[in-house]
Structure formats: C-alpha cells, structure tokens
Amino acid sequence: MKIYLDDKEIECDENKTILEIARENGLKIPSLCYQTGLKPEARCRLCLVEVNNRLIPSCATKPSEGMHISTKNEKVLRARRVNAELLMGHHIDKCEIQNEKHDLCTLISDIGIKEVRFDPKKEYQVDLGAAVVRDDNLCINCGRCVQVCADVQATYAIDFASRAHHEHVTPYCEKDLTEVACIKCGQCIAACPVRAISEREHLQDVLKALKDKNKHVIVQTAPSIRASLGEEFGMEPGSLVTGKMVAALRKCGFDKIFDTNLGADITIMEEASELLERVKKGGPFPMITTCCPAWIKFMEHFYHKYIPHMSSCKSPHEMLGTLTKKYYAPKANFKEKDVVVVSIMPCTAKKFESTRPEMDSGVDFVLTTREAARLIKHFKIDFVNLEDEDFDAALGISTGAATIFGATGGVMEAALRTGYELATGKKLGKIEFDQLRGLKGIKEGSIIINGLEVKFVAANGLHNAKEILKNKDKYHFIEIMACPGGCIGGGGQPLPVNEEIKQKRMNALYTDDANLKYRKSHENPIVKHLYDEFLDKPLSEKAHELLHTCYFERGL
C-alpha cells in the first residue's frame, strides 16, 4: 500500500499501524501508553498525527491507500507539547531530584519544553509494599500496568477507579498491594513508562550491613544478572558480564561472592530426584516447578488445589542462602547471626519470598538488578573497564544447566539433563532441548525415560500458565515462570525492555551454557561434595529440613 508520511511516498504493510510504519521509516513519534503486542488504548494522546485535518492516534490507526499523514506539523506539535505538559504534574520536581531518564522526562526535553504551566495537583499516599511500591502522584493514567496485570498476568490486582481527574489505579477498595492478591511479579514496574511503580528499596539496608565491621556480608547473583547487568552501564544487551559483575561486587565490599547458579544446581538435584520419586510412585502428576515466587503466590491465591502437585523445593537463592548460613558459616567459623546474605535477583517477588515465615530464609536482603547497579554506581566503580574476577570457590562453582535457569524453559531443560541420566544411567546424546528455547509463551515436548514417555511443558506469563493448566493432566512435568521470557524479563531487570532485548539476554545465557566446563548439575564437583559431606543425599531428612518448603491457601 502507498501512503505519504510528511509528503514522502512510502510503501507499507496495510496491516501495521501508522506508528509502527513511521518508526520503521525512521520517524520519531512519541508514545507512552502503547505497549507492543497489547491492544492500544490511545489514552496518552502523544502519538497523534494529522490526517485530513483531524488528529488521530497513530498507535491505533491502520493506513488506507493514498493517506496523507503529517507527523510534525504545527497542529501536531502543539497537541504533543500541551498534552506532555498536562502529564508532567509531580514529575517536575521528582525527576530533577532523582535524575531519572524515563519516557516522559526524556520526551519533555526532546520536545524542548522549557516551562510547565500547570502545578502538581495530586495528593495520593504512596503505597509502600514489601516488594512493589506505587506512587499514584507520578501516575499518568496510561493504563499499561492495568493491562499487563490483567491480560498478561491474569491476576487483576489493580484497575482504574473513579472518574475524570480523580481516575487513579488502585487495588479494590483503595487497599494496598500487600492486602490483595498481588503476586509481586513486578511486571507493572516493567510496564510503567514513568517509574510511578518501583521496587521496594533495600539498598540502604545493604549499605548499612557493608559498613558494619562485625558482619560477614555475602552476596549471591542469579543467573540472569550476568546477562543483563551490563545494560545499566551502557553495554549492549546480551553482554555476558559474569567476571565484571563479580569484580564490581567485590569492590563494593562484599566479603564473599557466591553464585546462585550453584543453588540452582542443588535445586536440580532435589527436584529431579523428586520427579523420579513420583515416576516410581505413579504420581502425583504433573509435578510443577517452584523457583518462581510470583507463580507460587498466584497458585496459592487462585489454584491452591494444585498444592499437592507443586515441587516442595525452595528456589535456588533460598537454597543457597540456607546452605550459606548452615553449612558455610560454621565451616568458616562465623556465627550465623554475624553472616548477612544478600541476593541479587532479576525479580521483585523474591523480596517477598524471603519474608515468608515458613521459608525460614537464609537470605537477609534481596536487591534487584537495578538496585545492584545503583550500588555499584554509589561506590563510583568503573564497571565497564573492570578486569574479570571469579566467584569465591566455597559456594561459587556452577554449571551450564544452572545458568539457563534465567530463561523460560531453562529450569525444565536443566532438570531433564539430570533427571534422564540419573534415572537411566545413560548419557543424553544431545543435551540442548531446542523445543524448550525461545520467547514463545508455551513450549512443550516429551522424552522417553525407562519406557515412560515423559511429557513436559514450559509456560511464561501467567495468562499462558492458565492455558496449560486447563490441560494439566496430559503432562508429567510443568515449568511455570510468571514473567514473560522467564527471569531475564523479570520485574527487577534493567528498563526499558522489549522482545529483542529479552532474546539477546537469553542468547547470552545459552552461550554461557555452551562454553562452561560443567553443563549438568549432577556433574558439579561442589554439588557432589555438599551431598557427601553435609546433606547425605537428595531428599534426605537434612535436605528436606533445609532445602524444602511448603505452601498455603491464600484468600482473594
């Protein structure tokens, strides 16, 4: 189809929106409320373009043959400027103070607005949660968080309430997020273009611990961090920065740098063994993974009848946290109370997870990837130019199976690598499970283990999880990750994010896996050592006491 963009003739796909076509042709049309892949609402009005003397939203309009579109005439630019001005509100002061570079403030400077004529009017209380914090005063009513919580995460914890300029996003009856069925996945944080939603900060707590000479402060890093942290320092998405990450954290003053990936290897030992137990007993099937605390909370609210299906394994960082306090600390002659464990996670739900009473968590504080970057910047460390360093050996060696935990399908793949070999005694020919890789919402396959066709499926995004749970009985093993893309798309990850960036982060993890010495959890020498010296064997009484947990029915 032929159209005219600012008088320039363009050939375009009639099924794309004007916004997509314009961006493909290098034209900068701003937008705040539009989310790729979700239904456009045209609320913010910043993407307006002029067609036939009328301003229309380019995010929601498809072109027609011969259409003449103006993307930057006087009328368009004035509407853009005034609407951006109307949205500023409290961002006038907040953004200068925090030096935030989010979409609205970048837009204001792009447009060249020197003066905002409208004083901030909103007077909302900030909703301070255990994991997710909401500041309605900064909200621009774009609706992206509501859309994501509903259409992507099937959780519906928040919606718009009231009308006119009193319209605001809230859980029911103006409750705080802690009082309702919010799963803390942080996808609302990732969706918000103006950082009105953010993670509960634990940076100050960690800085305090680091300053305390009496504390032995240990940090562990999730698989996803090494594939994403570089972005916070201007590096290309998909840069594998394991060595720099460790070096930077050591410079921050952490006494030991452990690898959550080792925790992941232990999780595989426990979980694969759990699966094989069920195969022997004939059930209960399917078994469902439990490293995702947002999925667990979702299950406890809406699918608690599936509790018998859940693996009882703690998540990797919780396993490592416990092992650090109960195994490493005494061995290294530290009192448990003097050891502080900090987990760096791509996740906001893990902040909540470590406060669960029955978890008896060894983790004291959880920092998101973003917080970790702020910590490193606080110490003015030149991240990009650091020399690579290694994790501390005590609890720092891991495998390729562990590193792919950060990608959707990775936990399943890691579990199958070990589960197959433990059950059959034979080696897997090809250890890469291509059918489990990629950003697709639902990925499935099967493998014959001792004559049984084990059917497995991995879902990411809870709307997709709901879909597969409808047919859950046809599977033996289900992996569910709340965040689209898996942990590399987590609520604590660098922002902004898109499908391309997520794919690059995933690729970094799979490349890491391919190049690591050990690629199967059961081949990790520390794992063998830990069981021999301390845990006895997977699913032993000690393992159950330290590395397993339980779940509850939660109301709505």
Added chain:
Amino acid sequence: MFLLDKLRKAQDKDGFISEREFKRISKETGIPLAKVYGTATFYSMFHTKPQGKYIIEICNSPSCYVNGSLNIIKFIEKELGIKSNQTTKDGKFSLHICSCIGCCDQAPAMLLNKKVHGNLTKTKIKEIFKQCK
C-alpha cells in the same frame, strides 16, 4: 447479567456498596474484585462510604445555575451543617452536588432519595426537610 443492577441492589440495601458486598458480587459474577470496584466508582450515583437516610442530589448545571441553584445549595449546606459529599452527624442527610437531572423546567431542582423536588426555594427546602423523619 448487568453488573450495575447488582451494584444498585447492594446499595439499595445498605445505602452504599460495602467491601463485603464487593466481595460477594465479585464471587457471584466471576468479575475480579479490582474491576468490580473500579466499575462501581466510575458512576457518581454509587457510593462506597455509608450514606445518610436521605440522600440529596442537587443539580448545579447551567439551567439550574442561572436560576439560583448556588444560593439553594449554600442554604442547604448551612441548614444541615455539611458540604457536598458529606453526611450529617446524626446520619440523617447526605448531600451531593450533581449534574443535570433533566428537571430543567422546574429549576432549581434536586432528587431526594430518587424523588424529584423542583422549583426549590428556601421555604420549600425547610418544608421538605421537616417531612424527613
């Protein structure tokens, strides 16, 4: 199934839509809680705080405005000792200033518990309030 009907019935029963009712309606209809609450609060005739026995909805749109609605409103505020969106301490009256109620030929006008009272004067208001037991 019309959600607004369910919300109205809950309000007719208690005078407002309570948290308990939101939960019940959500469970009954399968509509998520945040959505039921969000829908109810969009409409100005639904209240989420307890109301008085008599709910006054007085119009302040142009036809009533040019016929002196403001004076009537100020009078009512003084008589009852409350402002718009407030309820008297004895729980008898709630006052809400609203948009045109379609009684422009009887301006200024108001709804008192859904019944129309038009051509309002200070005397008429006093009389109407006296009848409210």
Added chain:
Amino acid sequence: MQIIKKTNLKGYKKALELGPGGIIDLLLRKNVTGRGGAGFPTGKKWEMVYQAKADKKYIICNADEGEPGTFKDKFIFLNNPEAVIEGILIAAHTIKTKNAIIYLRGEYEYLKDKIQGVINRVCKKLNSKVKIEIYLGAGAYVCGDETAIMESIENQRGHPRFKPPYPTIEGLYGKPTIINNVETFANVSLALAFDDYDSTLRLYSLSGNVSSPGIYELHYGIKMSDLVKLGKPKNKVKAIFFGCFGGCLPYSELPLTNENVCGQDCMLGANTIIVVDEKQSMVDVTTNIAKFYEFESCGKCTPCREGSMRVLALLQNISLGEATKKDFETLKELTEVIKESSFCGLGQTSMNHIITAIKYFEKEFLDKLK
C-alpha cells in the same frame, strides 16, 4: 403536538405489512432522522444493520438523556411511551432480533416502573417475543455516547471506544447494533402510523432565564428570538447556550438551522436551548459549565481528563479577578488542544462553550484580567 399523538400501534402493523425493506424505504422517504443530536438518516442506519451478516443483532434505545438543559426524552416517556416501545419493536422486526435494551439514565429511575408497564402491555397486545430490558445507568454523562453506553451495558467503566468500527457493524458484544435516541424511536412509529407525518418538527428543550420553560414542538429552523419569546424571558436576554456542548450565541433573530448555527461555530445538536439573561456573567456561566466537564470527563484521555481540570482552575481564577493575560492565553490554547486531541465527542465538544463565549463576549473576560 405530533410527538404525543397516539398511534394505537398502527405503526407496528404497517411495519409488518411493509417488511424490513419497505420499512427502511419509508423511513428514508419520509426523512426520519436521528434525534440524539447527530441527525443521521434513521433508514440508512437501520439498513446497515439489516445488511450486516451476524448470528446476533441488538437494539439499544439511548435514554441516557444527560445533556444539561435537555428533558425531551423524559417528556416523551411521560406522555407517549407507547410510541417508543412500538418504535423499538419495529426496529426488532426490521433486523430480525429479539434483543433490545433501553438504557435509562439512573436519575430517571422513577420512570422505570411506568416504562416497564408499557413494555409489558404493548408486547402482550402485539404478541411479541422481543425481549425489551431496561438497564439503569448510574450517573455518568459520558454514557450518553453511543460507544460508552455499550461499554456500560457490558459491565465496564463507561470509557468510549474507537470508531471505526461503528456500532452498526461491531456494536454491543461486537455484534451489529441499532442504537437510537428515544425521540427517534417515537418518530419511527409516528412516521409509519400517520400519512401526514411531518419530519420537520423538532422538540426544543427550553430552559434557563425564562418563566415558561418546557418542551416546545416547533418546525426546524425557527428563529432564535421566536423560540426564546415563547419561553417568556423576564429580563433582557443576553445569549443562548446549546446545552453545554454546543457553544453559545448572542441573542438574535438567527433561524436555528444546522447551517446557520455551524456557521457561527456552534452545534444545534438535539435542540437544547438554555437562555441566559443580562444579569448573568458569561465568565460565571462558562465557569459553571467548565465544572460540569471537570466532573463528567470519563478520565481516559490526557487532554480531557487533565485539561478540563486546568481549564476550570483558570476560569475560576478569571472570575475571581486573579488571572493574568498570560493565563488567558494559556486558557485559549488549552481549549483548542482539548478540542483537537480528545478521544471522543465529549472532550471534543467540551470547550465549545468557552471558545464561543470568548469569541462573542471577549470583553467580559478581558475586563476581569489583572
């Protein structure tokens, strides 16, 4: 008055004789037009729904009469409700549906029982299987918008939808829908029942600074002064407002045709005339109307949600004598941007009152600036 003539259901009987094609033809021939404000040819709208291919079709009678100064639909429900029900049944026969909804504004709840009684009676008399349900609104001016009304019926917040798609193709629950005003359905019955149906008659809602406010049935194109005199204004008339949405004009002898009114930057709409006399300040009246929009904005789009609040604040400042020339320029710029960039008709017409008040009565505003 034509509008209160009893048809004794002759219109419906004629409809059965004519069949869908004949009904549509007649409506087109007799120039029956929509009375919600847009004036779209009713026959054309019904034809689009008739021709649409779908497993289900719907009818919505828009009884959410919310434009300030408008009370003609209430008048029809009080004086000739049978004609409305009859019109809905004629529509149902035309597009072969059994599903009709009357969306009645919540403020008219006291009319519900009466209307329900008429529905029961008429449907029984005609042995009709059509289900006409009354859905009560709950206080939202925006739900008079045809797409917002569908959102409300579908249990949502009343935020308007994109157009296209139009309700005739993708309406209620995504199905082809006839949505017409109360007065339109009544006119359909009258047009089918009476050979001498006069399509040039309009219902004028006259109110404001007049001692005989009411519904006046007059021919389209009546002079403003003739209409206003019927209302017997007590004082010298300064201006008329076409509801809140249509803007204002200085009092004159202008024949109220769409052409004339549009030519003066106003909109005739559903013929709502609010008379404002010399004792009123245009600044105060527009401030009052700005409060209406600040309250009734649905909140979806930035210009209307945020802009209506800022416009009200600026006008309040002007009326208090606290505004500067710069504030006045800001006000004017805001009104233009809100008009141009709002999502729906509410926002797009919400500033007409100020734009025209400034155009025709600028001195009153300038006199109040610092």
